[in-house]
Amino acid sequence: MRAVQVTEFGGPEVLKVVDLPKPVPAQGQLLVRVDRAGINYADTHQAENSYLSQQSLPFVPGGEVVGHTEDGRRVVALTTGGGYAEYALTVPQLAFDVPEAVSDADALALIVQGATAWHLLKTSARLVAGESVLVISAAGGVGSLAVQLAKLWGAGRVIGTASTQDKRDLAVSLGADVAIDAEPEGLVERIIEANNGSRVDIVLEMTGGEVFDASLSALASFGRLVAYGAASRETGSPVSPSKLMAHSKSVAGFWLQDCFRRPQMMREAMADLFDLVAAGDLKPQLGGDYPLSEVVQAHLDIRSRKTAGKLILDPTR
Template sequence: MRAVQITEFGGPEVLRLVELPDPVAQPGQLLIEVDAIGVNYADTHAVEDSYLSSSTLPMVPGGEVVGRTADGRRVVALTATGGYAERAVAWEPMALDVPDGVSDAAALALVVQGLTAWNLLRTSAKLAPGESVVVHAAAGGTGSLAVQLAKRFGAGRVIATASTKEKRELALELGADVAVEAEGEGLKERLVEANGGKKVDIVLEMTGGPVFDASLAALAPFGRLVAYGMASRTAPQPIVAASLMARSRAVVGFWLMHCLGRPELHAEPMAELLRLVAQGELRPLTGEAYPLSEVARAHEDLRARRTTGKLVLDPRG
């Protein structure tokens, strides 16, 4: 089968299209004939071995696929690795049936980004009705769904940030009440101003560095900042316990891996998200579909923040 493999760690240049033997499903696993492959920002970290879990060489990257099982089921599945290929295996509990009316790209937008957005708001931030929510990277896969879900879950004010005017307009179209520029000096002040002059209750943060620092400074008493990424690859300033106590603020980390195997945090929310999409009540943003042979370009575009919505690889290309 055709697959993308890395034999050294690095940037997009280490991704190579090769021929490999088909994977073999072990007891409790499904062999999936892949129709579409999801690309996540975490994949760029895995390829350079800078993610939360270490990578092992040689490796076929990719953690999410849509395709058909041997008995004809159409499923969306999480895989530990091995997704960038024409065939992949997944543990049975990690594969969920895709309803009619939900496209491959939409299903892939939910299996990581949708579950992340749901759990950020429900599990980690514990959003209460009427609270203000800041969603950074609001035109991205997770951010665009978080904007919509925050409104659905009763947020009083949703403040989006994005890097371009076009992305900010998209966030407003998805339901954000206001959209501001995330980069540059004065982010804290822009967030407070966007919230009517009051500090904010919740921030969903995946950039790190100065964006994290400004977001923490913008938190109201009893506010929660949920950190779920470090796209800038820059660490924020160290956090001192006394600074949290002095303002009754909380910083919460989130990694989707800790939701897997817990039905109330994985299978049940995923079924809810798929149902909302099938009913037209939730709109996953689908971005460009790249041929598998152009996976390096997909990673380059993602790292350069040239993309909007969910990126997909076509294993036939």
């Protein structure tokens, strides 16, 4: 079968399309014929071995697929790698039957980015109706869904950040009340201005570095910042207890993989997200459908922040 394999760590150039044996499911596993595989920003970290979980060489990237099981079910599934291929293995508890009203691309947008946005707001930030929400990278895969969910769940004001005017316009079209420049310099002042002179109650932050520092500074008393990424690959300043105590602020981290060990957390999120998409209340954004042969370009594009919404790979091309 055709697959993307990494045999040395590095940038997008280490992604090679090769022929590998079709995987054989062990007891308790499902084999999925992959129609589309999802691309996540975390995949770029895995390729260079800078992610939370360490990689062993060689490996096939890709943590999510949509396709058909051997008995004909159309499922979207999480994998422990191996998704960038014509066939992939998963386990029953992490495979979800896709409703007819939900497209392959929508299903892939939901299983990682959608579930992340859902848990960021519901589980980690504990959004209360009327609170203000700042979504960093509001045109991205998680951000574009978090903007919509925050509005659906009664946020008082939703503010997005994005690097270009087109992306800021997209965030507003999805429900953000305002979208501002993501540049770290002057970000605190722009956040407060966008929130009508007040600091924000909730920040969903995936950049790290200076953006994390600015987001924490712009947090209101009893505000909650949830960090779920480090796209800048910068560490930022240490968070001292005094910074948190001064305004009763909270900082939490979120990693979707921690939900995989509690399957009910995934089932609840996916059922809700499927219903919202089927009803037309939630609209995932497709950012690009790449042939498997163009996987290097896909990673270059996502790393350069040229894209908005969900990126997917077609293993048949």
